[in-house]
Amino acid sequence: xxxxSFVWLCLLPLAVVxxxxxLLPMARLVVTGAxxxxxxxxxxxxxxxxxxxxxxxxxxxxxxATTIVTLIVATVAGMFLQRHRFPGRAILIAMLTFPLAFPxxxxxxxxxxxxxxxxxxxDFSNRVLGEKLVFAYSIYGxxxxxxxxxxxxxxxxxxxxxxxxxxxxxxxxxxxxxxPWAVQRDVVLPALAxxxxxxxxxxxATAMGAFGxxxxxxxxxxxxxxxxxxxxxxxxxxxxxxxxxxxxGVVTWLILALARSFSGSAVAAAG
Amino acid sequence: MxxxxxxxxxxxxxxxxxxxxxxxxxxxxxxxxIARGETLVLLGPSGxxxxxxxxxxxxxxxxxxxxxVLFDDKDMTAVPIERRxxxxxxxxxxxxxxxxxxxxxxxxxxxxxxxxxxRAARVAExxxxxxxxxxxxxxxxxLSGGQRQRVALARAVAIRPGILLLDxxxxxxxxxxxxxxxxxxxxxxxxxxxxxxYVTHDQSEAMELGDRxxxxxxxxxxxxxxxxxxxxxxxxxxxxxFIGAANIVEAAIENGHLVLPGGRQPINGDANxxxxxAMIRPETIRVMAAESAPLSGIIDSVxxxxxxxxxxxxxxxxxxxxxxxxNTVRAxxxxxxGLSISPDAVRLLPxxx
Numbered sequence: 001x002x003x004x005s006f007v008w009l010c011l012l013p014l015a016v017v018x019x020x021x022x023l024l025p026m027a028r029l030v031v032t033g034a035x036x037x038x039x040x041x042x043x044x045x046x047x048x049x050x051x052x053x054x055x056x057x058x059x060x061x062x063x064x065a066t067t068i069v070t071l072i073v074a075t076v077a078g079m080f081l082q083r084h085r086f087p088g089r090a091i092l093i094a095m096l097t098f099p100l101a102f103p104x105x106x107x108x109x110x111x112x113x114x115x116x117x118x119x120x121x122x123d124f125s126n127r128v129l130g131e132k133l134v135f136a137y138s139i140y141g142x143x144x145x146x147x148x149x150x151x152x153x154x155x156x157x158x159x160x161x162x163x164x165x166x167x168x169x170x171x172x173x174x175x176x177x178x179x180p181w182a183v184q185r186d187v188v189l190p191a192l193a194x195x196x197x198x199x200x201x202x203x204x205a206t207a208m209g210a211f212g213x214x215x216x217x218x219x220x221x222x223x224x225x226x227x228x229x230x231x232x233x234x235x236x237x238x239x240x241x242x243x244x245x246x247x248x249g250v251v252t253w254l255i256l257a258l259a260r261s262f263s264g265s266a267v268a269a270a271g
Numbered sequence: 272m273x274x275x276x277x278x279x280x281x282x283x284x285x286x287x288x289x290x291x292x293x294x295x296x297x298x299x300x301x302x303x304x305i306a307r308g309e310t311l312v313l314l315g316p317s318g319x320x321x322x323x324x325x326x327x328x329x330x331x332x333x334x335x336x337x338x339x340v341l342f343d344d345k346d347m348t349a350v351p352i353e354r355r356x357x358x359x360x361x362x363x364x365x366x367x368x369x370x371x372x373x374x375x376x377x378x379x380x381x382x383x384x385x386x387x388x389x390r391a392a393r394v395a396e397x398x399x400x401x402x403x404x405x406x407x408x409x410x411x412x413x414l415s416g417g418q419r420q421r422v423a424l425a426r427a428v429a430i431r432p433g434i435l436l437l438d439x440x441x442x443x444x445x446x447x448x449x450x451x452x453x454x455x456x457x458x459x460x461x462x463x464x465x466x467x468x469y470v471t472h473d474q475s476e477a478m479e480l481g482d483r484x485x486x487x488x489x490x491x492x493x494x495x496x497x498x499x500x501x502x503x504x505x506x507x508x509x510x511x512x513f514i515g516a517a518n519i520v521e522a523a524i525e526n527g528h529l530v531l532p533g534g535r536q537p538i539n540g541d542a543n544x545x546x547x548x549a550m551i552r553p554e555t556i557r558v559m560a561a562e563s564a565p566l567s568g569i570i571d572s573v574x575x576x577x578x579x580x581x582x583x584x585x586x587x588x589x590x591x592x593x594x595x596x597x598n599t600v601r602a603x604x605x606x607x608x609g610l611s612i613s614p615d616a617v618r619l620l621p622x623x624x
Contacts, residue, residue: 168365171331174352175359176379176430186378190369 029242036239045240046247052227056251059224062139062146063207063252070150070203071196077151078158079188093159097152104149104212111145111217112136137218145213150203161195201256208252224248279466280342280433281307282328287338289323297323299490300338307343310460310467312481314474316513320490321470322438328468329436330355342433355434358427362439364419366411372422373398373407379430397425400459416444417452424456428463435460435467441476453479474514478502486510508620511550518551519620520588529617533587534566537614548620553581553593555616558600564609568592573602584608 036042046052081093099107115121115136125133135141165188173183211225224244232241281304288300298320305311313321326332328340330352340348347355358379366375373394380390398404401421406414414422420440427435440456441449457480460467471477477484478498486493486501486509494501494510505511508519522529522536523546529536538549561567568587573580575598582594582602587610594610596602 166363166365168361168363169367171352172359172361172365172426173367173378174331175329175357175436176426177353177356177382178378179353179382182382187367187369190367193369 029245032239033243033246034239036237036243042239042243043247046244052244055222055224055227056247058139058222059208059248060251060255062143062223063204066143066146066150066207067200067204070147070154071200073147074151074154074158074199075192075196078155079162081155082159082162096155099148100152102149104145104210104214105216107145107149108213108216110148111141111213115141115144137221139221139223141217142214142221142223145217146203146207146210149210149213150206153206154199154203157195157199158192161192165191197260201259204256204259205252209248278308278464279435281305281344282434282466282468283341283344284324284328284334285339285341287324287327287334287340289320289327289332290335296490298327300335301492303485303492303495305466305468307466308464310469310480310482312469312471312477312484313487314471314477314481314484314513315487315493316472318489319487321472321485321487323490324487325436325438325468325470328434329357329359356430356432358430358432358435360420360423360427360435360437360440362442364423364440364443366419366422366426368411370411371407372403372409372411372414375411375422376425376429378426383430393429397429400428400462401425402455417448420444420452424459428465433466435463435465437467437469439471440469442471442473456480478514486513488513504618505550506621508548508550511618511620516553516593518553518588518590518592520549520551520590520592522547522549522588531566531588533568533610534564536566536612536617538617538619539614540619548622550618550620551592551612551616553595554579555612556592556594557611558582558594558596558602559609559611561607561609564611566610566612567607568610570602570604570606570608572604582608584610 033042034040038045046056077096081089081096102110113119115134117132117134117136119134119136122132122134125131169187169191170183173187178186209225211229214221214223214226215229225248228241228244228248231237231244283302283304285302286300287298287302288296289298290296301324303311303324313324315321323332327334327338330340330347330350334340334348338348339346342355352359367378370378373391376397377390377394380393385393394407398407401424403418403421403425406418406422411419411422420443424437424440427437441452444452453476460480469476469480481498483495484498484501485495488509494506496504501510501514505514505517511517511519520529520531522531524530524538524544525535527538529538529547529549566587568584571583571585571591573582577598579595579598580600580602582596583591584594585591592610602608
């Protein structure tokens with residue numbers, strides 16, 4: 001057997017897996033999406049149908065908010081954890097990464113324990129304000145759940161990036177007269193930009209598509225994965241749920257591509 | 272700034288020591304004065320405390336309690352680096368990768384709120400001074416090592432600092448470039464006339480650039496002096512061996528002579544001590560015919576270097592002597608050779624404490 005045909009033979013398993021588990025289902029999904037009464041126009045339903053459009057907007061807003069708040073919290077925390085040594089630091093880092101092990105259902109359950117009808121926040125606000133504060137079953141509960149889900153992932157990436165920062169850069173900026181805020185703005189944050197894009201993309205994609213948490217909290221939260229679920233199982237509307245699925249993928253991919261090209265110059269410069 | 276001898280601030284550090292959190296003593300309490308406009312070189316092997324001293328002067332490290340740093344007689348000990356008005360060049364250059372060359376050079380001025388027009392003029396001035404015209408809009412990763420070094424220097428000088436601090440600015444470059452940039456840097460520092468503190472482990476850099484050189488060893492100042500002083504009159508075996516090549520000879524003294532296995536070597540002064548440790552530089556030893564020479568020994572090896580040749584001669588003193596002979600002398604290993612050394616070239620070192 002020639003060297004060349006051996007290489008091609010090695011590619012065979014990859015080709016089979018790709019075809020069986022990625023290309024074929026995707027093709028089927030795309031075909032199904034266009035097989036409804038509206039035909040190809042079914043794909044536009046995600047934008048033209050007011051309910052779908054509102055849900056799409058909701059989902060994008062939720063994912064964007066999750067990404068931004070996660071990045072802020074994780075950057076401040078990650079920077080502190082990487083730069084300071086204190087007793088209990090190792091345990092704290094281990095605990096912070098603990099939620100990585102939980103599936104969405106458990107995260108949803110924890111949000112209910114925290115902000116549900118029998119939750120801690122409700123109990124506390126009932127005693128202090130005389131009113132039960134309950135938000136677990138809304139998009140706010142979902143937001144909290146996604147934060148809980150995303151922060152550990154992002155913190156680890158940011159900590160690794162902070163560790164690789166050249167402290168000489170910060171010292172140089174300070175020697176030139178930069179205040180601590182200016183050092184962060186002009187030196188540290190630009191240097192962390194690639195880490196922001198990489199970890200932000202994961203947080204965003206997770207918040208766009210995660211299902212378990214939403215399903216645990218309530219079935220009437222208006223996010224795309226829930227909509228796809230209800231169209232598919234309750235309304236048995238195969239073509240619309242397929243079209244929505246493809247739409248979810250395309251929209252997420254588009255926004256990530258936009259974010260990447262938008263921050264592209266910063267990333268290239270910092271690399 | 273005044274038009275007198277130099278620019279910038281004078282520096283005085285008083286009993287500045289540094290002990291790190293883990294208990295290591297990086298710097299023994301040291302006192303040092305640097306005149307306005309002077310170039311002072313801190314020289315020593317790695318771990319000698321020279322960088323720690325520089326960082327204390329910069330304001331990147333706080334000295335241990337009791338230490339004070341004064342600029343122009345003003346106590347700066349508690350002032351952070353961003354308000355000390357020092358220009359600093361780092362070993363890694365620490366150029367901002369997210370800015371162009373001119374943005375790097377102008378950064379300190381921008382932070383100080385200098386208007387854009389004035390800033391551009393100053394940047395152009397420094398680009399010309401450091402010879403990097405045409406690179407203004409390059410990104411840092413598009414520059415060579417030598418170009419980065421110039422940008423780092425231009426950036427540090429742009430803010431018209433009171434003191435210029437350089438931490439091994441040439442170490443990251445290859446040898447040929449280092450020699451060329453050393454000369455260039457020397458001319459630039461002379462032209463600027465600003466108070467400069469320069470850290471290096473390279474003695475030839477220290478010799479060429481320093482008005483005065485502080486030789487450091489294990490967190491202590493071993494000797495302070497002009498390059499000539501530390502070269503010709505080192506006060507310890509460490510300094511003698513660290514600066515240039517040195518033969519260290521141990522011998523008994525009789526009637527103003529070192530008594531050596533290869534002969535008697537006259538020395539200067541009234542050395543009323545029974546024995547001494549002496550330093551003799553290889554280039555001060557003259558070679559001659561063995562018969563008429565005051566000292567003689569056997570050539571162990573000959574290394575032709577080009578402008579001269581280095582002979583290793585045994586049998587003259589307790590250890591082999593390194594001798595720099597003119598490149599025209601015909602010398603073969605195994606031959607007997609005569610040596611003569613002027614009494615002025617023998618430097619008696621104090622006994623080791």
